Amino acid sequence: AQTVTQSQPEMSVQEAETVTLSCTYDTSESDYYLFWYKQPPSRQMILVIRQEAYKQQNATENRFSVNFQKAAKSFSLKISDSQLGDAAMYFCAYRSQDAGGTSYGKLTFGQGTILTVHP
């Protein structure tokens, strides 16, 4: 079974600064997907960024980028120019690429990191 670990329960950053959230995972699979989700106080889960394991290039989405180290099984999220609206709980998630079985698409989440942004 796959596991996802976020070792930082809480992080804080000053507005306009950069912060990096850590995530490690354990899997025996070679093909999979990794995601970062944001959960603001509204509790609505929002996809921030995704990474296909077969791609060596790190994914970027505007101010959000990842550092994907496949051999180390590490998938960190960097938020640049932090904004007050970035304050939320962030979850790292893993998804197998296996298309078989009734649980196709099942996500395994890390414990989450609460990010506070100080003005």
Next chain:
Amino acid sequence: GAVVSQHPSRVICKSGTSVKIECRSLDFQATTMFWYRQFPKQSLMLMATSNEGSKATYEQGVEKDKFLINHASLTLSTLTVTSAHPEDSSFYICSARKGLGQVTYEQYFGPGTRLTVT
């Protein structure tokens, strides 16, 4: 596109009663829906995977007779908490995956339902 709704958003019920939560994909067909449970400041715990037209697949430790899941159509899955107890109080979130034949990398999440059992 890819909007998922949940109803109700909040529900309070008395201990021993049953409550039904609906999850709907509004603008796409979802052959697979997932039900999660989340306690305050904790992660999402997958409870079960719901496939249209077949029995749900429950995660280890989840009581299938207590958490009844029905996925009768391609746009609707329901979670019924039977004989609810205060320890069932939690935030329940559903997500939906688009149907077969469409490439998709992510699930689309509903806004969640807060259940309080008194």
